[in-house]
Amino acid sequence: MLTHLKHLIAAKGDKLVAYRRYLHQHPELSWEEYEITDWLASQLDALGIPYQRLDRTGLVGEIKGSQPGKTILLRADIDGLPVTENTTHNFPSKRPGKMHACGHDAHMAMLLVALEALNEINDNLQGHVRFLFQPAEEVGQGAKYALSQGVTEGVSNVFGIHIWSPLPTGKISGHRGPQWTAADHFTIRFIGKGGHASEPENTVDSAVMAAQFISNAQAIVAREVNPQQPAVVTIGKVNTVDGAFNIISEETVIEGTVRTFHQEARDVVERAMHSYAEHIAAMYGGQADVNYDRILDAVVNEEQSSDLLLEIVERQFGQEAIAEEKLIMASEDFGFYTTQAPGAFAAVGCGNVAKGAHYSHHNARFDIDEDALVYGAILHASYAYAYLKQDKF
Secondary structure, X not given: OHHHHHHHHHOOHHHHHHHHHXXXXXXOOXXXXXXXXXXXXXXXXXXXXXXXXXXXXXXXXXEEOOEEEEEEEEEEEOOOEOOOOOXXXXXXXXXOOOEOOOOHHHXXXXXXXXXXXXXXXXXXXXXXXXXXXXXXXXXXXXHHHHHHOOXXXXXXXXXXXXXXXXXXXXXXXXXXXXEEXXXXXXXXXXXXXXXXXXXXXXXXXXXXXXXXHHHHHHHHHHHHOOOOOOEEEEEEEEEEOOOOOOEEOOEEEEEEEEEEOOHHHHHXXXXXXXXXXXXXXXXXXXXXXXXXXXXXXXXXXXXHHHHHHHHHHHHHHOHHHXXXXXXXXXXXXXXXXXXXXXXXXXXXXXEEHHHOEOOOOOOOOXXXXXXXXXXXXXXXXXXXXXXXXXXXX
């Protein structure tokens, strides 16, 4: 049946490309995915696949197999980004300032075609395939929103895919353990005493405090965190509240992100951020107000689910399709689902320099090699079918 699924989906290659290109031209931002939700609903109606709308945007539904069994959840995210597209293909975004610059157009197309194929082999399904078209992944809120509406109730395994331009088309990654980082956001407000730039002796310079913190922050990773637990601290934004060349600002605000795979490292970084900021501010006679938010959990592939995923990759595409294990420092809200049920998350390569599909995600020139679409659709359907068929976990 896995071979049949592979051929069934391969024959739908033109439909995959057509879906992806339509979706690429009609991006909607997080929590604004109304038209795309309607479009997905119309496609599911045409296929005769039942679904229900989530409270705001997005859809959840289920293909009930003809034989009793477990329930697996397949998920695709649906939101675009506030990016002005700068690609050269002939189907660019029709919405200025909005773009599918992370591959969510491909995610929707792959899952939709996988569902079509699974629905066609319903008589052979031993269990049920629940599916979720999830909004608001880019702002890290969609998974929690979907979970609050019970999308994992009765689910015994979860599976998802992210198209990934750093991997060449034909390569797939999904090894055991942590694969995508947790994502945290911090804002630090350094408070001093403002004044005229010519009279620093009468001020407490908040910009100097911020500069010292920026210079020292990388020591958190280098000297506080266990070197066997990768961590990234990036400061992406610095603003003086009183902004002018001849003003010593009373407040300077810095903002950034922390990425970690391990809870221990995450705890260490958060404690150190508070300590470094407060001690530096005190050294200059000022104060520091630290706001640290844990936004996304790490995506951790459960061992048996990962093993099944890689078995499917080898079976359907050959052993050479399994990518070398490499941790991904980007983040994804799929990690919230793997706290509710065991599962796996795969990175499906879509990079191809010859086709201009080599720019990083979130770049205005981001594009995919559309040959990757069939890999993702086959993987979705094959993992679901194989999981439901086996009885080891």
